Amino acid sequence: MASAPALFGVVVFTFLLMRVLPGDPAVFFASGPNAGEAEIQAIRVQMGLDKPIPEQLVRYLWDIGHGRLGRSMGTGQPVTVDLANRLPASLELTFTALLLALCCALPLGIGAALAPNSLLDHGVRLLCTLGVCVPTFVSGLLFIYAFYYLAGVAPDPTGRIDIFASQPPTLTGFLLVDAALAGDWEAWHSAASQLVLPACTMALFVLAPLARMTRASMLAVLTSDFVRTGDALGLSRRRVVLVYALRNALLPVITIMGIVFSTMLGANVLVEKVFSWPGVASYALDALLASDYAPVQGFVLLMALIFVAVNLLVDLLYGLADPRVSVA
Amino acid sequence: MSVLLQVDDLRVAFATRHGTVEALRGVSLRLDAGETLGIVGESGSGKSVTALAMMRLLDQAGRITGGSIHFRGQDITRAGRDIMRPLRGAAMSMIFQNPRAALNPIRQVGLQIADVLRAHRPLAAREARDQALELLRAVQIRDPERRLDAYPHELSGGMSQRVMIAMAIACEPSLLIADEPTTGLDVTTQQTVMELLAEITARRGMALALITHDLGLAARYCQRIAVMEQGLLVEEAPPARLFGAPGHAYTRRLVAASPTRHSTVQSLVGAAPLPPPPPRPAGPPLLMVTRLGKSFGPGAPAVDDVSFSLSAGESLGLVGESGSGKSTISRLICRLLDQDAGGIKLDGEEIGLVPAARFHRHAKRRDIQLVFQDAGESLNPRFTAAESIADPLRNLLGLRDRAELRRRAAEFAARCGLEAALLDRFPHQLSGGQRARVGIARAIAAGPRLLVLDEPTAALDVSVQAVVLHLLDQLRRETGLAFLFVSHDLNVVRMMCERTMVLQGGRVVEEGHSAQVFAAPQAPYTAALLAAIPHFEPVA
Structure with a gap:
């Protein structure tokens, strides 16, 4: 409120x-x-x-x-319908990319913090710098060039699912979920393979803040008194690092995660364009170029709502993760 | 008695940005099973490094460069984690200063105790929980069933230290190292925690190495005391001999600088005793506080119906434990907080009506100045000493002439015994004692009539504290400043103040002449506070 x-x-x-x-x-x-x-x-x-x-x-x-966002001149549809159709595509891509980024960033950050200034630490730093420096459309195109054109392992980068594959019935709008619910594993596989490259591109872009935050926060926690207590009382290294250090170090990472997620939804636009992904960001860009007011306004409102929702979620997560915070 | 721990010629060096620094330069000590050894010294003496080295817990920058450590006959000087881990917690344990930080903030204390138990014994979660409950009972925590699921922030400092002790003794180690276990706790809490520690170690036959800066504490609880200075162990003796006939010059200085029941400000620094300041002509009081009240939120008020007066040149001590309201009173009088009830008159003028947010522009602002507890935190890190001292001159007196500001700053610095060469240094380039002097010089720069001192020496080593107290006493004799002296250290208040006010839970429980209050306390609470101070009797 x-x-x-x-x-x-x-x-x-x-x-x-x-x-x-x-x-x-x-x-x-x-x-x-x-x-x-x-x-x-x-x-x-x-x-x-x-x-x-x-x-x-x-x-x-x-x-x-009254819940009306106007009509898009470009598609001729009400903006709410357009956004509702396209939002799942953006969310599916963003969630996958975030999950992928977290799965890479957490271990890398922890490893870098456990051995500061080691080869691993420098390697992680290099990877993060690359991820931030290389724009998503460049890395996206490189991925397409390498995996689709040269190696031929990736499907052609057009849309969310192979046009010849059967479209699973729409329930949630998330193709992976819908396909799994329908038991259509062929479609699931097709959707997943379409998703891999754009998700990797996005993940590489947000790897840096997550990994660097994990590293910095782990480094701080590892020198804290209670980690020393764990060591002084003979707890195993694994327990000290995972239960004592990591759980505390994750608190600031949760905050960053919320920011990263919101940023990704908007920053998706380049990735969506490169991979012809039918998401909300590319929809808004098209509308903006066409001076189509209603969709742009609707998109911004949607982003603001999502931002608020994500922040609320982060606060709730924080309350769960940290007993010192009370969510009133 | 079998030798439990033997340290021979131990040398430890730390790698810093400015090259290696030797923290220990050949320390040898021995600890028998069941014995209690005190290791005392000031900050930087290497006492904590010794403790950490014995547990092999030095961080990566610290390295043992020479000597040896034998534990139960086993050489652990270079033992790896695989050898040390089963020993730590099970054979040798450690408890730390600041127990709240030493506990994992997001894990229930019951689980943390269970973690220690399960690290060394094959126990199911249920059994570990039952044993943790037993341990909480052993450390005399009230309502232990409920405390098992408490988080550290829900416990008081004393309670947290009890939990820490429970963790340390969980696997019945034969050696317990306690590094400043009660620093930062109230004096009565300190007493109960130390009694508990002494009782547990005695009953379980554990050896205790007590590391502390408080000579009284070491004297009361240790069979032998080792004195450390700058990485060397300078003297080791039973307390009676150490305090009766200190052999080393440093020990003598340390003993002399420690406030006792009989010391005076002058005796701390080895100066000739001065007569008490002559009684001043009775005039209207400088400060009149009537029925002051303040509460933060619902619950018991922080300050409740407190009245007192203070004459010009007089010194009044406010003592009490944390939560007694002494700091709140000092902040109300400095007009940093608005009171809920009551009045504050300075020189007959009611300043209690001026809102705290606007008092900085009031003409009386310069009459009341503050000396803070942590001189380091209360100085602007980007101001040099001279700029800090000149700041009130600029803001309160409106001086703008740079040369004049500089001259005056140098003058006040000189009065506070700060060398002119230090004036261009930033706070982080000054020692604790030097920062305290800057803080005092800044407070007197505006020419106040009342100085409110909020634990001005609590963060200082005893020898530095002695010098700073002496300086403050001298300033008061020379300038006729009135002091409102807030402290938890009763001996310091007795020396510094003519009158003492004892606070408990926001209320005054006793007020009177210091000599009287300390010799024959009327309120039982005052008596309990006095009895809780650990002291040593230097046999003359």
């Missing part, structure tokens, strides 16, 4: 920003270059763009209050 003013601010700001940006949607969506002034004006009136901006804003807010 405390995030309501922030959400309202986001909505108004995006609305005004879209109006300030150059480009007239009416001109863009007119039938063709030869459309006359009358036709353009008609479209303008149809879209409500002839009204003063404050009135447009009030109408927009009214619509949001």
Whole structure:
């Protein structure tokens, strides 16, 4: 509830920003270059763009209050439907990438912290620097070049599932889940192999903050008094590192995870473009280029909502992980 | 008696950015089974390093460069983790200063005790829990069934240290090393924890190595005491002989600097005794506090109906344990906090009505200045000593002339015994005693009439404390400053203050002339506090 003013601010700001940006949607969506002034004006009136901006804003807010985000001029569908169709694709990619990144980052970070300035530590540092420096569209293209073009092990990078594979019935929108529920393992396999490259690309990008955070927080915890207590009382090394050090070190990593997740959803746009992934970010980019107001505004609102939800989730996780924090 | 632990000519070096530093330069000591040995010394003497080296727990920068450590006849000087791990906890255990930090903050204490048990014995979770419960009973924790599932932050400092002791004795080791086990605890808590420790080690026949900076504590609980200075063991003797006839010059200095029941500020630094300051002409009181009250949230108030007055040039001591409200009172009087009830009059003017948030612009601000507990934390790390001292001159007196500021800062520094060469140093380049002097010079720079001292020497070594106390006493005699002296150390208050006020739970339980309060306490609480101070009797 405390995030309501922030959400309202986001909505108004995006609305005004879209109006300030150059480009007239009416001109863009007119039938063709030869459309006359009358036709353009008609479209303008149809879209409500002839009204003063404050009135447009009030109408927009009214619509949001009633769950309407407007209609996309590009797809002709209500924005809510478009987003609902595409969000699972983005979420599936992001979740997979985050999981993949965590599975790599945690062991690497722990290993680096246990032996600071060792070969492993320097290796992890190099990998993290590469992951941050190389833009996702470059690493994505490199992956495609290596695994699809050269090695031929990856499927062609077009969409979420092989177009010739049978589409599993839509239940959750997550293809892997739907396919598994339907018991269609062929489709599952197809969807999974489509997912590997984009997920790896994303994971490489966010590996750095996660691994570096794990390392720094592990290093701090390893020199703390209670780890020394564990050592002084003869607990096994594994127990000291995993139960005493790691569980404490994970607390800041949870915070970073929330930030990383929110960033990924938005930063996905390049990966979605490179791999022709039908996600919300590429949808919003297309709309933005077309001066299509409603989808962009809807996308920003969606991102803000997800950001709030993720932060709430992180707070709840924190309450579970750390008994000193009470979630009121 | 069989020799349990034998340390011969132990040398330890630490690799730092500025080359290697020798922390131990040839330490030899012996500990028999069931014996209690005290290791005393000031910070940097190497007493903690000795303890950690005996457990082979030195961090990666520290290295044993010479000598040997034998435990039960086994050479463990270079033993690896595979040899040390079964010994630690089962044969030799250690408890640490700051028990709250020494416990895993996100694991229930019952599980932490069980962890130790299960690390050395094949026990099922259920059995380990039962034994942990027994151990909590053994360390006299009230309501042990409920405490098993408590997290460390839900326990008080004393309780946490009991849990730590339970963990350390869980597998009945033959040697227990206690590194400043009660530093930071209240004096009555310190007493119960130390009694417990002494009783447990005696009953189970465990040897105890007690590392402490408190000579009184070592004297009360140890059969032998070893004195360390700068990585060397300078003297070792039973307490009676050590304090009666200290052989080494350093021991003599240390014994002299430790406050006792009979010491004076002058005797601490070996100066000639001075007569008490002459009685001042009775005038209107400088500070009048009436029925002061303050509470933080629901529950018992932090300060409840406290009244007192203070004349110019007088010194009043506030003593009490943590939670007694002494720091809150000092912050209310400095107008850093707003009171809920009551009034504060300075020079007859009611300053209690000025909100704390606006008092910094009030004309009386310069009349009340504060000396903080941690001189290091309370100095701006980016200010040099001179800038720190000149800061109140700039802000309160409005001086802007750089040369004049510098001259005045140098003058106040000189009065506080700070060498001029140190004026351009930053806090981290100064020692603890030097930082304390900067803090005092800053407090007197604005020309206050009342100095509120909140545990000004609690973080200092005894020899530094002695010098700082002497300096403060001298300042008061020369300038006629009034002191409000907050401390948990009753001996320090007795020496520094003419009058003493004893607080408990936010209320005044006793007030009177220091000599009277300490010689013949009226309130039982005061008597209990005094009885809990560990002391040694230097046989003249």
